[in-house]
Amino acid sequence: xxxxxxxxxxxxxxxxxxxxxxxxxxxxxxxxxxxxxxxxxxxxxxxxxxxxxxxxxxxxxxxxxxxxxxxxxxxxxxxxxxxxxxxxxxxxxxxxxxxxxxxxxxxxxxxxxxxxxxxxxxxxxxxxxxxxxxxxxxxxxxxxxxxxxxxxxxxxxxxxxxxxxxxxxxxxxxxxxxxxxxxxxxxxxxxxxxxxxxxxxxxxxxxxxxxxxxxxxxxxxxxxxxxxxxxxxxxxxxxxxxxxxxxxxxxxxxxxxxxxxxxxxxxxxxxxxxxxxxxxxxxxxxxxxxxxxxxxxxxxxxxxxxxxxxxxxxxxxxxxxxxxxxxxxxxxxxxxxxxxxxxxxxxxxxxxxxxxxxxxxxxxxxxxxxxxxxxxxxxxxxxxxxxxxxxxxxxxxxxxxxxx
Amino acid sequence: xxxxxxxxxxxxxxxxxxxxxxxxxxxxxxxxxxxxxxxxxxxxxxxxxxxxxxxxxxxxxxxxxxxxxxxxxxxxxxxxxxxxxxxxxxxxxxxxxxxxxxxxxxxxxxxxxxxxxxxxxxxxxxxxxxxxxxxxxxxxxxxxxxxxxxxxxxxxxxxxxxxxxxxxxxxxxxxxxxxxxxxxxxxxxxxxxxxxxxxxxxxxxxxxxxxxxxxxxxxxxxxxxxxxxxxxxxxxxxxxxxxxxxxxxxxxxxxxxxxxxxxxxxxxxxxxxxxxxxxxxxxxxxxxxxxxxxxxxxxxxxxxxxxxxxxxxxxxxxxxxxxxxxxxxxxxxxxxxxxxxxxxxxxxxxxxxxxxxxxxxxxxxxxxxxxxxxxxxxxxxxxxxxxxxxxxxxxxxxxxxxxxxxxxxxxxxxxxxxxxxxxxxxxxxxxxxxxxxxxxxxxxxxxxxxxxxxxxxxxxxxxxxx
Numbered sequence: 001x002x003x004x005x006x007x008x009x010x011x012x013x014x015x016x017x018x019x020x021x022x023x024x025x026x027x028x029x030x031x032x033x034x035x036x037x038x039x040x041x042x043x044x045x046x047x048x049x050x051x052x053x054x055x056x057x058x059x060x061x062x063x064x065x066x067x068x069x070x071x072x073x074x075x076x077x078x079x080x081x082x083x084x085x086x087x088x089x090x091x092x093x094x095x096x097x098x099x100x101x102x103x104x105x106x107x108x109x110x111x112x113x114x115x116x117x118x119x120x121x122x123x124x125x126x127x128x129x130x131x132x133x134x135x136x137x138x139x140x141x142x143x144x145x146x147x148x149x150x151x152x153x154x155x156x157x158x159x160x161x162x163x164x165x166x167x168x169x170x171x172x173x174x175x176x177x178x179x180x181x182x183x184x185x186x187x188x189x190x191x192x193x194x195x196x197x198x199x200x201x202x203x204x205x206x207x208x209x210x211x212x213x214x215x216x217x218x219x220x221x222x223x224x225x226x227x228x229x230x231x232x233x234x235x236x237x238x239x240x241x242x243x244x245x246x247x248x249x250x251x252x253x254x255x256x257x258x259x260x261x262x263x264x265x266x267x268x269x270x271x272x273x274x275x276x277x278x279x280x281x282x283x284x285x286x287x288x289x290x291x292x293x294x295x296x297x298x299x300x301x302x303x304x305x306x307x308x309x310x311x312x313x314x315x316x317x318x319x320x321x322x323x324x325x326x327x328x329x330x331x332x333x334x335x336x337x338x339x340x341x342x343x344x345x346x347x348x349x350x351x352x353x354x355x356x357x358x359x360x361x362x363x364x365x366x367x368x369x370x371x372x373x374x375x376x377x378x379x380x381x382x383x384x385x386x387x388x389x390x391x392x393x394x395x396x397x398x399x400x401x402x403x404x
Numbered sequence: 405x406x407x408x409x410x411x412x413x414x415x416x417x418x419x420x421x422x423x424x425x426x427x428x429x430x431x432x433x434x435x436x437x438x439x440x441x442x443x444x445x446x447x448x449x450x451x452x453x454x455x456x457x458x459x460x461x462x463x464x465x466x467x468x469x470x471x472x473x474x475x476x477x478x479x480x481x482x483x484x485x486x487x488x489x490x491x492x493x494x495x496x497x498x499x500x501x502x503x504x505x506x507x508x509x510x511x512x513x514x515x516x517x518x519x520x521x522x523x524x525x526x527x528x529x530x531x532x533x534x535x536x537x538x539x540x541x542x543x544x545x546x547x548x549x550x551x552x553x554x555x556x557x558x559x560x561x562x563x564x565x566x567x568x569x570x571x572x573x574x575x576x577x578x579x580x581x582x583x584x585x586x587x588x589x590x591x592x593x594x595x596x597x598x599x600x601x602x603x604x605x606x607x608x609x610x611x612x613x614x615x616x617x618x619x620x621x622x623x624x625x626x627x628x629x630x631x632x633x634x635x636x637x638x639x640x641x642x643x644x645x646x647x648x649x650x651x652x653x654x655x656x657x658x659x660x661x662x663x664x665x666x667x668x669x670x671x672x673x674x675x676x677x678x679x680x681x682x683x684x685x686x687x688x689x690x691x692x693x694x695x696x697x698x699x700x701x702x703x704x705x706x707x708x709x710x711x712x713x714x715x716x717x718x719x720x721x722x723x724x725x726x727x728x729x730x731x732x733x734x735x736x737x738x739x740x741x742x743x744x745x746x747x748x749x750x751x752x753x754x755x756x757x758x759x760x761x762x763x764x765x766x767x768x769x770x771x772x773x774x775x776x777x778x779x780x781x782x783x784x785x786x787x788x789x790x791x792x793x794x795x796x797x798x799x800x801x802x803x804x805x806x807x808x809x810x811x812x813x814x815x816x817x818x819x820x821x822x823x824x825x826x827x828x829x830x831x832x833x834x835x836x837x838x839x840x841x842x843x844x845x846x847x848x849x850x851x852x853x854x855x856x857x858x859x860x861x862x863x864x865x866x867x868x869x870x
Contacts, residue, residue, distance in 0.1 A: 082747065082749070084749040085638075085641075085747040085749050086641060086642075129591070139559070139563065157836065158836055159834065159837045160837070162813070162814045162832065163812055164746065164813050164814055165745065165777040165778055166551055166555070166560060166774075166779045167816075167817060168548065168598050168817060168818055169816050169829065170829065170833060170837075171595065171599050171602075171844055171845070172562065172597065172598050173595070173840065173841070173844065175597075176590055176592075178591060179591050180591075183590070184590070196643065223685075224615050224618065225685060251644075252693055252696070254688065254691075254693055254696075255689040257689070258686030258688045258689035259685075259686065262685065262686060300584045300585065301582075302505045302507075303505060303506075303584070304504055304505060305584075328584075328585075329585075329586075353582055353583050354584070354586075355582050355587070355588040355589070357587075372589040372590075376578070376579055376588060377578070378576045378578040382578070382592065382847060386847055389840070389844060389847060400590070
């Protein structure tokens with residue numbers, strides 16, 4: 001019996017998706033429940049199958065060498081939205097666009113705007129630890145998680161955290177899963193912290209030279225303004241002639257009005273407000289544009305070091321596709337590059353105590369340099385131990401470590 | 405040389421407690437229901453001394469327990485006769501404050517409030533503010549992932565820790581995180597925070613500082629019923645306004661405070677009061693949001709809403725809240741400060757059930773808690789010398805936990821599991837999940853020597869063969 005037939009027998013015909021790559025292509029399996037994921041991974045553990053984890057296939061290249069691909073795309077139910085508690089529980093394979101709509105219908109908002117296409121799955125965002133410009137006002141994706149349920153490489157279903165706003169019962173395995181790239185399990189269920197839909201939400205833009213805009217961003221930060229987003233976007237990504245500094249204010253009408261006045265005072269009225277549809281289009285372009293390049297990474301430094309880091313990127317890998325959050329010191333780069341250049345860049349950044357996380361790349365690149373590269377002293381045995389704990393048979397084809 | 409002598413050779417004779425009379429001082433933390441006398445107490449004064457102590461204990465195969473100020477409320481920092489208590493209060497230096505980057509680097513023994521005081525001249529503060537903040541240490545806060553009233557808006561400890569230097573159980577030193585807070589690899593900082601001392605000793609802690617808000621309004625609303633107060637909480641949250649703090653006290657608590665030196669002017673006849681604080685950069689925005697909250701409070705049956713007119717009055721209102729646990733010391737010989745979390749919308753029902761449980765067991769339960777987060781603190785007054793009463797307290801605590809779990813909540817929101825909540829862990833986690841936690845602990849500490857017997861109930865772990 002072929003592997004494909006065995007998988008059909010295990011999970012049902014519907015669970016094995018049709019592929020177009022010919023008989024040698026790894027079967028793509030879409031379990032429809034957490035239990036089915038556990039059954040699949042438990043069997044993979046017994047059989048020694050190597051498994052590639054996928055979401056909707058819109059962000060990470062689906063090219064890691066494996067015996068089968070496990071996609072979460074049929075885990076797309078939303079078991080609970082509690083607008084009165086501002087929490088939700090959702091399966092990990094739901095597309096962010098669908099989730100956003102369902103939440104908005106209930107007056108709730110997940111204040112997360114990661115790069116990628118609209119249908120990118122929530123599980124992909126959590127597993128890659130990816131946040132967008134809203135990180136400025138609402139924190140990284142890990143701050144929006146109340147808990148997760150995940151399945152280990154040998155098919156155990158593990159719960160971490162819960163569904164309430166505070167929880168210190170047991171170790172915080174949720175934080176390990178957020179940004180773990182699937183090396184510690186397949187996330188199947190996510191408990192989310194929501195916010196009420198902002199009553200007012202306005203975006204302002206200022207075009208100019210990069211250094212000038214960096215200074216403006218610093219001035220805004222110094223005033224104590226707390227924008228939802230403060231993003232420096234490169235011309236190609238913004239589809240403008242020059243660099244753009246975008247400020248998004250979101251919250252109660254009174255708060256946004258006060259912050260708008262503060263922004264005007266701090267910058268002598270240099271910013272131009274966007275209409276709602278223009279703002280939506282701007283942020284969507286910036287998010288989707290990063291998914292059009294084969295490679296994306298983020299680096300995280302100190303807020304005041306942003307300009308120097310941008311210079312370094314410009315010098316080493318170019319700065320055509322950049323989205324930077326100067327208020328929090330995170331810069332996202334997209335483009336094309338080689339393992340050698342990435343290793344070189346990582347070394348230069350490490351000297352400045354700045355980590356580089358490879359968020360998206362073809363297997364040839366991520367397999368070579370890893371999502372994280374090399375760890376600092378004495379960390380490697382800890383990560384290796386955690387991987388053994390959650391994937392004892394080394395079934396997950398995930399390149400978190402690399403040689404640079 | 406015996407172990408005490410070897411420890412004294414590292415930290416100095418003055419900083420080792422080996423006599424029983426000295427060790428008994430460390431037999432409890434802030435929870436009076438557990439008492440373990442440590443074998444030896446050592447108080448290292450520098451990071452290098454911590455490393456040397458941990459290496460000595462690793463070589464000797466002796467378990468140890470890191471401890472801060474001992475204000476914890478879960479028995480988490482207790483060491484038994486066979487273990488060494490490593491007290492970190494002498495590592496109390498604030499190493500750097502970088503106002504531009506809004507970052508401070510501190511040693512674990514720095515007292516929480518002292519850090520905020522040190523940051524204040526720069527217009528900054530360390531936001532997590534446990535009620536014990538004038539005594540508890542940042543290292544303890546990291547171990548427990550401590551919260552506090554203002555965590556509703558600003559987040560708990562975990563949201564404010566950027567990087568850590570950790571001494572592992574075998575004496576190796578690791579640096580986790582990065583200066584800007586971006587994880588360096590998997591988020592081991594996030595994993596370490598809240599690990600209750602099971603993963604090692606944090607010796608350097610890099611924290612995020614937050615601007616002190618320019619505008620602040622503090623409201624006191626009093627309600628004729630607990631239910632009305634609970635419903636007002638849900639309505640405020642659902643409105644989209646995020647108060648800096650949203651705290652509730654019931655009548656028993658109010659009266660204890662008003663009878664104490666911390667009297668804050670709370671109305672003694674109220675069934676419950678809400679303390680609501682709104683803050684921000686702009687006076688106009690805070691004023692407008694305050695008006696909205698006042699309207700919500702009135703709509704939900706508040707008999708009166710008082711706004712603190714001066715900074716002094718605001719301080720007084722907060723002192724009553726933060727010293728409420730101390731004030732409750734007047735009610736009985738002993739006090740169990742319980743900790744659980746429920747979905748916010750279930751607060752009215754859960755509070756009524758807790759009232760029924762207290763009545764059934766003939767116990768006085770006073771509630772003072774972080775209502776905006778649904779983080780309950782039912783406090784049970786009792787006399788620990790009365791075994792029968794102590795048994796009723798245990799039974800009532802168990803029933804309160806079961807009530808919170810049944811409502812969709814959990815057994816601890818900020819005090820940790822320690823030893824006190826071990827028995828409840830199987831009520832919220834299955835055997836595989838507990839076994840996974842146990843396996844993770846063994847990655848950091850294969851010999852299980854750091855803070856043994858805490859957090860994970862081994863009997864409930866499904867076998868995890870590795």
